[in-house]
Amino acid sequence: MVAKRFSYSTFLRGPSEVLPTLDNADVILERRDDENIILMRAERFEAGAAGLRIAARALATVARRDNALAEEVLAEELPWLTWLPDAERRECVRELLSQLLAGADTGELLPFARSLTSWRSTAVIWSDLQLARDLRGPFSGDGPEVSRPDGNT
Template identity: 75%
Template structure:
C-alpha cells in the first residue's frame, strides 16, 4: 500500500482535499514538533490487523516446533540478530515473538517496538568485541558512598 503525506494544517484547513487520497493510499499527516498521524480506511486497517495476527501466530507455531527455524526466519528479516551470542539470540527470538503475538492480539505494538529497538542496540554492542568485553565486567570498585537521603515531611509537600 502506498502512502501520501500532507501537512496536518492542510487537513485542518480542508479535509476534502486530503480525504479523497484514502481511496488509493494511507495518509500521513505531518505535524511539526509532534508525532505524525496516520489516516486509513477501516477495511485496510482491519485487514492489516488480521494479517499481523495470522503471521504472528504462524511464526509462534514455527518457533514451538523448531527454535532454530524461527531463529533462522527472524535472522533473515533482522540480520543484526547474528551479532548476538547463541544464548542471547534464543532469548531475543522468544521475547520478540512473545511481544509480537501479544501485540497482534491486542493491537498494542509499542512493547514489541521497544523490545525490537532494545535488542537491536544489544546486538550492536555485541558486534564490537572490545565493547562487549567491557560491558561484561568486572567493574572497578563500587564508586563513592552515597549518603542516605534525609526524610521528608510529606504533610508540607516536601
C-alpha cells in the same frame, strides 16, 4: 499500499481536499511540533491487523516446533541477530515472538518495538568485542562516591 502526505494544516483548512485520497491511499498528516498522524480506511486497517495476527501466530507455531528454523527466519529480517551469543539469540527470538504475538492480538505494538530496539542495541554492543568484554566485568567496587545534592537547585 501507497501513502500520500499532506500537512496537518492543509487537512484542518480543507478536509474535503484530503479525505478523497483515502479511496486509493493512506494519508500521512505531517505535523511540525508533534508526531505525524496516519489516516486510513477501517477496512484496510482491519485487514492489516488480521494479516499481522495470522503471521505472528504462524511464526510462533514454527518457533515452538523448530526453534532453529524460527531463528533462521528472523535472522533473514534481523541480520544483527548474528552478533548475539547463542543463549542471548534464543532469548531474543523468544521475547520478540512473545511481544509480537501479544501485540498482534491486542493491537498494541509499542512493547514489541521497544524490545526490538533494545535487542538491536544489545547486539551492537556484542559486535564490539572490547566493549562487550568491558561490560561483562569484573567491576571494582561501586564507583566513586558522589556527594548528596544540597536541594537548592
